[in-house]
Amino acid sequence: MRERMEQRSGGPRLRTRAVHAAAAAAQGDGRPLSVPIVRSSAFAFDSVDKLAAAMAEPGGDFVYSRRGNPTVQVLERVLTDLEGGAAAIATASGMGAISGTLLALLRPGDHVLAQSCLYGGTHAVLSDLAQRFGVVVERIRTEDAADFEARVRPATRLLFLETIANPTGQIPDLPGLLAAAGARGVVTVVDNSLASPVLCRPIEHGADIVVHSTTKYLGGHSDVVGGAAVFADPALHGTVWTRAVELGSTADPFAAWLTLRGIQTLPLRMSRHCANASVLAERLEAHPAVARVQWPGLPGHPSHERARALLSDFGGMLSFELRGGREAGRRFVEGLRIARLALSLGGVETLVTHPAGTSHRELDDRALREAGIAPGAVRMSVGIEDADDLWDDIEQALKAS
Numbered sequence: 001m002r003e004r005m006e007q008r009s010g011g012p013r014l015r016t017r018a019v020h021a022a023a024a025a026a027q028g029d030g031r032p033l034s035v036p037i038v039r040s041s042a043f044a045f046d047s048v049d050k051l052a053a054a055m056a057e058p059g060g061d062f063v064y065s066r067r068g069n070p071t072v073q074v075l076e077r078v079l080t081d082l083e084g085g086a087a088a089i090a091t092a093s094g095m096g097a098i099s100g101t102l103l104a105l106l107r108p109g110d111h112v113l114a115q116s117c118l119y120g121g122t123h124a125v126l127s128d129l130a131q132r133f134g135v136v137v138e139r140i141r142t143e144d145a146a147d148f149e150a151r152v153r154p155a156t157r158l159l160f161l162e163t164i165a166n167p168t169g170q171i172p173d174l175p176g177l178l179a180a181a182g183a184r185g186v187v188t189v190v191d192n193s194l195a196s197p198v199l200c201r202p203i204e205h206g207a208d209i210v211v212h213s214t215t216k217y218l219g220g221h222s223d224v225v226g227g228a229a230v231f232a233d234p235a236l237h238g239t240v241w242t243r244a245v246e247l248g249s250t251a252d253p254f255a256a257w258l259t260l261r262g263i264q265t266l267p268l269r270m271s272r273h274c275a276n277a278s279v280l281a282e283r284l285e286a287h288p289a290v291a292r293v294q295w296p297g298l299p300g301h302p303s304h305e306r307a308r309a310l311l312s313d314f315g316g317m318l319s320f321e322l323r324g325g326r327e328a329g330r331r332f333v334e335g336l337r338i339a340r341l342a343l344s345l346g347g348v349e350t351l352v353t354h355p356a357g358t359s360h361r362e363l364d365d366r367a368l369r370e371a372g373i374a375p376g377a378v379r380m381s382v383g384i385e386d387a388d389d390l391w392d393d394i395e396q397a398l399k400a401s
Helices: 014-020 048-054 070-083 094-105 120-133 146-151 174-183 234-247 253-263 266-285 304-310 325-335 365-370 387-400
Strands: 087-091 111-115 136-140 156-162 187-191 209-213 227-231 290-294 317-322 351-353 377-381
Touching: 014 070, 014 266, 070 087, 070 227, 070 253, 087 094, 087 234, 094 120, 094 156, 094 187, 094 209, 094 227, 094 234, 111 120, 120 136, 136 146, 146 174, 156 174, 174 187, 227 234, 266 290, 266 317, 266 387, 317 325, 325 377, 325 387
Parallel strands: 111 136, 111 156, 156 187, 187 209
Antiparallel strands: 087 227, 209 227, 290 317, 317 377, 351 377
16 A cells, blocks of 8 residues: 555554544543443433533533434544544434435535436435425536536535545546635535545545445444544534434444444555455456456556545455346356355455346346446455455356356
8 A cells, every 4th residue: 555644743643543543532540442332322410501501512511322422422533533524423324424414504496516426325315305305416527627617506505526436436536626616615525435534535635524434444344334424614513413413313332332443453454455456456357258347546447547646545346347248247246155245345355246136227238338337347345355365256256157
């Protein structure tokens, strides 16, 4: 992994902070190395006035775990530190973070500009806001700020981007787009789930809000569902926190603890994810059964140069198109012995999906191509296994497909 300037003035680098940030929450001798899991649903007070004051805003004494919890607060502080923000909200899922943020910030008649290739859940929420509440959603190209500048209008309230698009590996021009949006007073939200703060910290490039599915690389072990939103501005945090509390989307303390445990090994895991993805992408690109590989670390990928400038490495997810079409893709994923057929990503194990046979199974080949998905496309979340074992598994499945 290429080194980046991660050291703050007088402070440790991200790899060290990931290990020790949670432990800093405990003070005094005999303090626990692991963050305690506080399961209490409510917290007692001696004064009505103190209880009322604690209910007024985030960051005060704990009142009720939907509004704040000691274990969850540690996770929020760790994510704030790793992303370089001012405050964070941990949520019950990545969609909880995205939905809560959008519902808190948008009103009927508002205009949203969104990256053309977005996670399906984000697309669904934006479509629902458009259909039920009259929010105008418009898709833009993100190679540079030109399309944003051409489509922004006085009613534009929000720009939604992904650091690494799923599954194409597209990298937007974050510095240019975020600067253009900031100059117009447009709030910017960047989904950083596929990069994690190890590969990119969008707030450093001017993002207002960074969202995560902590289910993915942050948790990293396929054993927790969670999400988070990290804010550059405390006022924005307060606005979204109020809505998150109303929606009941805040995180469970045990889920927060599992995520904290995962974060301690995040830099190590990301290094292996990326290294394995590099080996497999290069070998797949040379295989005669493969028509195309989409991974931003390949020199031929459209976002390769931008990825080199923005990311410390190229990520652990890739997709590739088999020449045999839809049935070849199906046979391939069903023929794997080490990699597992599952919908999620970012865990220590390698996971694959065949979009044409699962998430987009209702589309014919023409409709798939219009959506940017080849009938024989396979998405692979590369795990931390031995890269040669993974390649042997891929080769035998390609022969069978």
